Amino acid sequence: MNKAKKSGAIVSVFIVIGMAFLLLGNQQPPEELIENHVTATEQSYSFSKSIKPIMDNKCLACHACYDAPCQLKLESSQGLARGASKKPVYDGERFQDTPPTRLYVDAQTPQEWRNKGFYSVLSAYTQSKHETSPPLMLQMLTLAKNNPLPINKKVPEEIQLGFDRVNYCPAPTEFADYAEEYPHGGMPLAVSGLDQNEYQILSTWLKQGSKIDSAPVTISKQEQLLMKQWETWLNQPDKKSTLLSRYLYEHLFLGHLYLSDANVNSHELNQSDLHHRGVNRTDINSTDINNTRAKATQFYQLIRSYTPTGEPPVIVATVRPNDDPKKPFFYRLIPIIDTIVHKTHITYRFDSDRLSHYQQLFYTSDWSVENLPGYGYKDRSNPFLTFAAIPAKQRYQFLLDDAEFFVRNFIRGPVCRGQIATNVIRDQFWIMFEDPNVEHYTNNANYQLSVNQHLGLPGEETSLLNFGSQWLRYNEDRNQYLDLRQKAYQQQFPKGPELNHIWDGDKTNNNAFLTVFRHHNSASVTEGWQGEIPLTAWLMGYPLLERTYYELVANFDVFGSISHQTQTRLYFDLIRNGAETNFLRFIPAASRQALYDSWYQSSAIIKTEIAYHELDVKTPSNIPYSRNQPKHELLETLLDKYPALNGGDDPINRCNDGCATQIEDSLHAQVAHAMSKIAAIPASQLAGIKWLPEVSFVRINLDQNPTHTKANENFLVYTLIRNRRHSSVAYLLGESLRYQEELDSLTIMPAPIGSYPNLILQMNLAELDDFVTSFSAIDSAKSFEQFIQRWSLGRMNPQFWNVFHSFKDYLQATRPLEAGIYDMNRYGNW
Template sequence: MKKPVQGRTYASVIFVVGILFLFSDNDRQAEQVKPRVITATQSYSFTQNIRPILDTKCLACHSCYDAPCQLKLESFQGLERGASKARVYDGGRLKDSPPTRLYIDAQTPEEWLKKGFYSVLSEYSDKADNTTPPLMQQMLDLGQNNPLTTNTRVPDTIELGFDRVNYCPAPGEFNDYVDKFPHGGMPLAVSGLDKQEYQTLSTWLKQGAKIDTPPVAISDTDQLMISRWEDWLNRRDKRSILLSRYLYEHLFLGHLYLNSADQSDGQNHPTTRFYQLIRSYTPAGEKPVIVPTVRPNDRPDNTPQQRFYYRLIPLPGTVVHKTHITYRFDSQRLEQYQKLFYSTDWQVDSLPGYGYEERSNPFITFAAIPAKLRYRFLLNDARFFVRNFIRGPVCRGQIATNVIRDQFWVMFESPDTELYSNNPEYQLSVNDYLGLPGEKSSLLDFGSQWFTYSDKRNSYLDMRQKAYQQAYPSGAVLQQIWDGDQTNDNAFLTVFRHHNSASVTSGWQGEIPLTAWVMGYPLLERTYYELVVNFDVFGSVSHQAQTRLYFDLIRNGSETNFLRFMPAASRQTIYSDWYQSSARIKAKITYHDLDTRTPSNIAFSSDKPKEELLRTLLERYPQLTGTDNINRCNDCKQRIPGSANENDTLALSNIAAKPAADLTAIKWLPEVTFVRINLDKTTTDSDSATADKQFKVFTLLRNRRHSSVAFLLGESLRYQEDLDTLTILSEPVGSYPNLILQLKQSQLDDFVSSFEAIDSDSAFDQFVERWGVGRMNPQFWQVFHSFTAYMEAIHPLEAGVYDMNRYGHW
């Protein structure tokens, strides 16, 4: 086992750097909000006329926690709440910030005003009783009166992108804002509102911005299913209480759907409604009152005796892709739960509380539920749980994502042989070492908390290594990797990092990756609790640093677990390729010793065992890993699926999976590029003229290579640009496109040739000018939203509005 004290210099550097971040200005102006005067005559309906404009022209930037100025427009509640100068994502705050979660932490505009928000719909008056229009109107006027030139590149002087500082003018500050940002009107630096849209919004604002809120329509079928779930989740025996708590803590981020619509049947399901699982102080039949704890496993109230209930409530507003993590919650799922969790006779002697110990160690909190059942629950829908921590609130920003590779494959230990879930004695011996840091977020607690939990993690790995050696003295075998029971496509996953965001897909996508993960139950559960349940997006720099640092240990543990399947003699060589240069020092100081002695019980025939093992699994389970003829194909042509002309071929495989040293164009590509290929001939049948029959979609993902991903900072120092590669996928992947390219089917060969010829900044600019869909293109929004329409046609349950906060200056 390592001596963790030697690694404390690393943690201290993170601490010092963290406190140097800038803070946002929370000064407020003296202007007073005027009550909205809603006129008797209303020219437009919010639901019918206003919301469609907001969804089309505004929502792509203003949604989720990273909405500029916290102005969230996916629902009318966010619009009425208004804007704030306070940042949700703040890497420099020294203490936890009070949460400002829509629907939870305040309910009315007046309550939000007390929390520092200001209206964008109301007029304001100054001390001299001068009236100014609503901030929303002023922003729209600025955009209309001082637009950028159509079909031109957005000037670099206009700050855009993920790192843009959001200037949030409060009432009385707008004139200063205009002087500083003459092109800062809305929508920002993109093809704006047409005259009719502008007139509609302006008239609506002038008439008092009335918001009609028709009641949420819940079908009889859904209501029946909701009642069944609420009855089942709120049973009062101890076993049911503990199980419901476990389920809630794993599903609280999910968008639950109560029907079994096939996601791949090509049919649109516009009426599918999604729900959220909440804790409510009120029972079924009464209006839900959300228990407003920061985390789902926080104590519901200062008085533990106060009862709460698990409830299902409709997901409000328009669905946006970046937060849309779907989970089936129908009658079949209820039957599966009943069959799984009651397959053995387990008992609960006493219920755990919600204190520090219970929150920081779920293995002790839920010990009464057999680990084998918990692991199977996670495996059955592993993609959902991995998406929770890869696409959830924790994975936002470069520091949040730069401890994972740009592309890697994930697999899981077989539930039949995974040691923790099959050996109760071993469970009891290691449970105390599986606690998670971050619950204590004070700066004063940072050092002691981190070193305590990293020490425990290394002690656990000592015990784990010995236990596996005793249980499997001949080494790992292929059967110890879960085969998805031959039918479950959650068994093999691909994670893509897109610099400051990430995504998860089913199957093994792209070329053979540099690294791969094997996750057993303790790894999977710890990752979920550390990055989802216990993560506070409003937490201090101490909490955020502890979370990121522990994720680094989890990644390392998943990688070294994969290395168990490699020949003992080859492990160090592979490991050294993953952890080059200064990372080798960290590997000796912080990580657990690599096991280079225990044999592998797999017969290898080549000198590249990593590639051999992954190819063996690809060939053994093609229906689960997927057949990738674009990225894992040499000099082959892939025909466009659904093409009207069977002789047309797709030449994209010629530019896939090549290093940037051989294909220099990769060096100019952003992380995520959506490509729309318009088919030359489309059907005239109105019933089948859907988006997927008019055009095809591909995604170009730039995979950046680094000498290691062992550090939170200094990523550019480890960048190996010549080793970058390109993955091409036949559907939209990623929530934040950086660039959109569009071409006709007949232009495909020309497109590929022009891409291969890129060798300079000017050549790439010419390429984008010819094929790119720029921000100021009059058709920008039509093309941008066509990718959502495409997903609605082929994977309707996964569709949502994409985010353009990371779109370039094109």
């Protein structure tokens, strides 16, 4: 039995056993109730003007996206009217795919959602002839109001919070039992809640019938014209345009597209600005923040619609963007009406310059389409065959131009939610790309033809019965492809790869070098190489980048079965391994095996033998080395070679004492220098890391007034990122068995990083040295608790929401296109 067959057999056995343990039984649907829709002749409060601002401020930080508790999505009035459901979206126990419940897509009216098992949170309910209960939302709000937790006290540990919290989602007739068992289970949950005025407004609105008015969406004439231009261009009827538009749509469907950034350019700062200057001018003040809010960019979504331009859109409600639409459709742009939340806000410029660039990139070369591909199994599972007519070099350049966007789609998209999704990547690693001028696939048509059949992706067959055969097939295909790839590169570059084979971003594109941080059960990506020299690095060429996108984004079904989800994540493991071994090609042949073994320790050695492709330890590297640490030397050489693309020197994580003083801005230099004192302590001696959560936002007030916590005062923002070390990340399960806590490290970033802060620390500038000293002195759980009591922002602090949202306002003033409300579902019991 070869490696791939052994791998398929072993993985199948473990998955079946694991699923037997995971199966906990099905929840029963809520009993059928009769809704009393109160018709109010007059309402005291407008939803758009009075109600939604409160929900955006006090509810949306938990109730957004697929991981909204009870699927109660509050980004818009449509989600509120839809109501709640007992069925979770993320479910690692289901044996079969479940029908999707995407807002705006899979049902259009509250009654249609009732038919899918959702129940109202706005309507009063008649439980019997003599009993009527108030709306579920009002009962939840009142429960919290009548059972407050102590102000400025730590939330009791018995109140389960965070990612692993079980959401009970009581239906209206179940609420009395829920309230009796969980008296502190009201909303907002275990956090400084509604003030008296907010409660009065919401309760009055709910009692008066909770009428929802819709705020109009204003689209400028300029953007209306550009929308029409885009839709005309995307819907050209010739085969060449049809295939290209399909390719573009399948890569942009998750994006938040902006047609014009004229209103925000003056506020936009790049990562280098944040490193070298910080934001200590008048960027963070009430005037600027109000101005940027007033000029907020309108974002759009690219959809497939059964109706053409000029008619109301009718979304093609397929599960995936490359599923068969069954009948003719049109590409349309629709405005995003939801309040923007950071965790799903993946932005992409879609202006007139982009349209011109597409025209230049894809239409200046000579290519044609004889027959359009369909939407069958082969077309969905192998994009290299589906889009073979489009020159591969242009496809690769399209991805490189905005590599951060495409990497962010699979690092921050629906697939990367939860520990099983993210535990096949390291906590901090750097990404680079092969130069398109030498990348072999995009420059050799014969090679493309020889490998395309091996580049298919698993996950389309989602039955558990097909799991073993599917995994066996695709793992074997992947290894056969790597055989062909290795031979082709040896022939093309017999002396080995050179430094200039790594893409330099054409000297101007900051997408050339990226950093990924894993935050245990979520992840984030940022431009430039951030933090200390990482344990591993990725080098991605076109086939690897495209396969990663299709496997984790276009072909991923968040409502899929455990078979589909496991196939996806197992292939992600192969992607990581392939990107790491691509990087190792640049290391001297004699040094590769030892480095590789340090990445795959203990039981992971078995995985390298039975599942991964054999490591090439013979082909030389055509890069001169002078030290005995070639990985560090190579990465440091690239840092020195392209400082502008990496944000320059890192004054905190990669500098010796004193380099922070080189920063032009003296105030930011002072803060960076203080923070660098923490980073300079060897991780083995910085005991405080042991008690830190994954992501800690730090707010440094500049006005010296400890009572000021409003979001419109001057302040700086930093993030403390805990990087956990593991002996390997080769398996989906059993992560704790591979954890090497003593090797954990800390990255300190001069910007908010991540979408899910676990902790907020705050201080005044004059207290910064005290903060550094107290953190450096942590040596026990007791001393960490004392540190938390002094510096942290507790959930029950009356100023919690002001400070929490100030990080969004900071981003609004510094990088407004990236700004969105942060998620607090992972905030601890501080």
